Amino acid sequence: MNPARGSSPPASSWTRCQRSAAPAQVSPEVLVRRYKQGELHAVSLLHNLASIFQFRLELKETVTPGYVQGLYFAFCVVIDDVAYKTGIGNTKKDARRQAAQFALQELLPRLEAPGVASHLPVQDQASTSRPAQAQTFTACHERKPLANLQVPQAVRDQLTKLLDLHPEFSDCTASTAAFIMETAAGCEVIAVGSGNVNARQSPSADGRLLHDSHAVVTARRSLMRFLYRHLLMFFSEEAVLSGKSVFQQNGGGGGSLLSLKRDVTLHLYINQLPKGAVHPLLDLKPLSFSAWEATQELGLHLAVEGKVFPVSSITADQSNSSLVSMCAMDKLAQWQVLGYQGALLSHFIEPVYVYNIFTADPNCSDTRGLEFSVSRRLDGITSKLPLHYCMIRPRIIPVPSAPASGPPGSRHPTYCINWVQGDLSLEVVDGLQGRTIDKSPFRSSSALASRLCKAAMLHRFKLVAGGCGRDHLLAGGCGRDHLLAGGCGRDHLLAAGTYRKLKKMATPYQEAKSILRAHLLAQGFGSWLAKASVWDNFSM
Structure with missing residues (x-):
């Protein structure tokens, strides 16, 4: 926390x-x-x-x-x-x-x-x-001290290490994002994702298709894998393994949820601006066409087949299409309020935020547009949010690029990679298909479902909510029984049935999400895309 x-x-x-x-x-x-x-x-x-x-x-x-x-x-x-x-x-x-x-x-x-x-x-x-x-x-x-040079160097070193083992995929990193964990020991890359496309297919009924493969989204889902892994470490019966987890138990009134350890800070690195970022605001004449264009640009945007459109320009039929999703920039703004952990992890941990965004995009010398996109649209929302949630305004820091981008005319323009600290190898996904490619160094099964898909996340959730965590919670002190007393016990969660129902049961998270979307609408930025519930009505 x-x-x-x-x-x-x-x-x-x-x-x-x-x-x-x-x-x-x-x-x-x-x-x-x-x-x-x-x-x-x-x-x-x-x-x-x-x-x-x-x-x-x-x-x-x-x-x-x-x-x-x-x-x-x-x-x-x-x-x-x-x-x-x-x-x-x-x-x-x-x-x-x-x-x-x-x-x-x-x-x-x-x-x-x-x-x-x-x-x-x-x-x-x-x-x-x-x-x-x-x-x-x-x-x-x-004006705060930051490891401005350590972060891009850490990303550069990690990408080099990964791609040296698999040089055939070196052209898959034209758009790359990474999460960096800073502690007293320094900076280390914990999650990497690349990509710039959405899947062509309709989401599968079993949650095994990866719908959005834009770099920031891929890296964020990789970060979620990292958080699940450290939750399992925290609940391990081995004290050495538990002590290496990034999580800690809270005392007092916050005992029902875990939080990141006090010396852990997360940063985000991007080598390209996410789709949907606005340009720096200029002094425009009221009622001019330029002012109207600027107003449209400030609003929410949808990603449709690789292109970005204002939500106001999309018809109802188009917004219900399986090929449509919120743009990466709007998702980034949402995570700065709701946290990067998502709804399922919110049953166990407090919101996880990013405090610095390092951008290596050479076209982002002026960071005002990115700052507005990420946080300025949400000014004043914090006082409305439930316990633990707030709007974190990250510092936008231009840095040198990690030279890992693929050459022009890349052979694999739709391929995306993902990796998390502790993985033995990277996974390569065809973003248009939403599934792992046959020659990926890591493949989870013959069905080629990505380890980032919703079904995989549900599986990890059940490992934490099941016997792996419950026995340790019941036996442990330090207020760990609060997790069960607060309605986050094994039986309560495992009986939920579907992925969608588990998300809905994360009540504070859903409340914060509703407040966020109502705030954006009230400020004139448009309506957030409502996903069809059938996409999440699966279980394992």
Whole structure:
């Protein structure tokens, strides 16, 4: 559980901080000095700084961190959708004060750093109307140390290692995405996916056809395999194996779900912008054709046979087609709210978020369009979401490309690869067919169903929900029985029947998804494509 810098992810019960109007004659330096002298409360200082620097400040009630045992109140400070370390206390007042102190420990050194103004970004049209102090604060607030060079190098090394073993598939990585796990030990690639197409066929009734093979989608489904693997490790009876899992048990009120360990942070690498990304917004004349085009571009998009169209331009008959799906960019925005784990894993773990998106696309020197696509459309949604869910605004970081792209005129333009840390070999899928190719280094069965398909995910879910996890939960301490008490027990889940019903049973996830789609519709971005329920009505 670490929405930002190791903090606990915000919950749904909010106390919105009303901005206290600091007297115009009182400078930030004076306020900070009064705070350090014990004359000003930490929460009051944050209120005043919010008024001066014009940032969005909220105190959000959340769950106690996993390392805390006992019953305490917990709050975290959220500034412009970035959550800081969780504060705890015997009373809500104490928890708010400690959360404010934790936030100030990080903020004040940046505000007091010399030469802050020299680090200001190039101002766009929208930023020029903000006060200079607010712009200075934003520059300090967003300037955080990152392994900008470690990430592309780690991706480059992993792709080279995989393709050296199978050079015949080196032209399958023109569009590639990868998830990187950063810990105190450094950065390592944990999931890789490539591709740029959708399947031509209708989804199979048994969940064994891979419908969407765009790079970000393939990499995300690979990440889900990684999470399932580490859940099985966590529930293992071997202490050594369990200790190597990326998950931890939460204490206090969050004991019913596992979370990522405190030192684990996830990043996403993409070498091409996902389909559906908007271009940087320009100063357009109202009611002009260009302004109308820009408005259309900001909305939701559908992927149809490799091309992207606004949802408003697709008829009802076309939207019901099996060949239509939401574009990769809109899915990326959705995952920054719902988490990358999906509905089934939400029975066991808290939402898993990405905090930095590294883009190696040479055409993405200006990241404002990507930033808007991923997060700006969802501003203000966090306070509406249920416990554990929030909108994480990732930093968009241009980096050098990992030179693994196939040459022009690739022999296998529809082939997609996937790999997860721990795999002995990569899998090659024909994205148009939605199935593994005959010559794939890894093949799960003679039916050529991909290890990323829905049926494979359901199989992994049942391994976790079944005896592999239940006996360990019943025997273990540290609040593990909360998983069962909370309705996530073996019998309850295994009796669900179909894949679709299991997804529907993830109630908080489904609630967050409904809020997300209602928010997009209310903001004028269009209606999210509703999938036909028959696609998910299968069981094993």
